[in-house]
Amino acid sequence: MRVLAAALAVAAAVTTTAAAAPERLTPVAGADKLVAPLGVDPACPAKIKIGMRSDARKASYATMNVEVDPPLTASRTMLTSYLPPGHQVMASLLVAVPPGTQQGTYGLRLRTQDRTLEVPVEVVPVDGLDNGGNLALRRPVTASSQHTNANYPPCSVADGDRSSNGWAGGNGWNDATARAWPDTLSIALGGPRQVSRVDLYTLDTERYPASRYGLRDWDVQAQVDGQWQTVAQVRGNTAGTARSDFAPVTADAVRIVALASNGANDYTRVIEVEAR
Numbered sequence: 001m002r003v004l005a006a007a008l009a010v011a012a013a014v015t016t017t018a019a020a021a022p023e024r025l026t027p028v029a030g031a032d033k034l035v036a037p038l039g040v041d042p043a044c045p046a047k048i049k050i051g052m053r054s055d056a057r058k059a060s061y062a063t064m065n066v067e068v069d070p071p072l073t074a075s076r077t078m079l080t081s082y083l084p085p086g087h088q089v090m091a092s093l094l095v096a097v098p099p100g101t102q103q104g105t106y107g108l109r110l111r112t113q114d115r116t117l118e119v120p121v122e123v124v125p126v127d128g129l130d131n132g133g134n135l136a137l138r139r140p141v142t143a144s145s146q147h148t149n150a151n152y153p154p155c156s157v158a159d160g161d162r163s164s165n166g167w168a169g170g171n172g173w174n175d176a177t178a179r180a181w182p183d184t185l186s187i188a189l190g191g192p193r194q195v196s197r198v199d200l201y202t203l204d205t206e207r208y209p210a211s212r213y214g215l216r217d218w219d220v221q222a223q224v225d226g227q228w229q230t231v232a233q234v235r236g237n238t239a240g241t242a243r244s245d246f247a248p249v250t251a252d253a254v255r256i257v258a259l260a261s262n263g264a265n266d267y268t269r270v271i272e273v274e275a276r
């Protein structure tokens with residue numbers, strides 16, 4: 001048995017070497033396609049992870065070109081990185097949809113010297129988005145204030161990205177009024193919608209735990225017949241996510257009225273708000 005195992009190990013090693021022999025740089029993407037909604041705030045374009053993996057025998061500076069069909073625009077035209085064999089490098093790509101763009105499928109191509117990866121970009125109106133039941137997804141957001149740093153836009157709380165990773169990179173809202181309350185964050189729902197649940201994701205990472213940097217106290221409000229009414233209250237939160245369930249209301253908008261955070265600098269920091 002031992003001899004057989006050794007023979008198999010050699011065979012496996014040979015196979016691996018053979019596969020790695022060509023000098024290759026393979027484009028990779030974080031998803032098969034990118035859905036880019038029309039008419040959203042330019043501060044919150046569609047985003048996708050892109051990158052490249054080296055199967056070369058030696059480390060080198062690798063380059064990949066990024067092409068997108070007009071009128072769409074991409075945040076980079078190239079990705080360049082020092083890349084050892086067997087390693088992969090990833091980066092965020094933002095794809096903007098200018099006003100007046102026709103809905104439809106556009107091309108996004110990631111090109112290395114000998115390979116091209118095509119990632120279709122589907123441009124759809126917000127009403128045509130597969131929102132998974134989240135009525136707030138990609139709807140217009142207004143906030144009581146906006147941090148002078150443009151990397152905390154209000155629209156980022158409805159961009160579909162709940163992750164705190166990438167904080168300060170356009171993935172969450174930070175207000176502009178330290179130690180002053182309340183702060184408000186409103187999301188229009190695109191017409192009267194029945195709502196009975198709001199989930200709030202506040203900043204929560206290993207470096208910035210919600211128990212120090214997250215939102216502690218807030219009211220959830222719904223706009224019914226033009227009037228704001230409080231439908232739920234959260235007090236003493238220390239978690240990254242808080243779900244509020246309430247009796248169904250027919251609302252045109254939902255609003256978070258932030259009342260206190262958990263201490264550090266006392267700002268309001270919200271990653272995502274979802275309504276169902």
Ligand SMILES: [Ca+2]
Binds near residue numbers: 158162171172
């Ligand atoms: Ca977000």
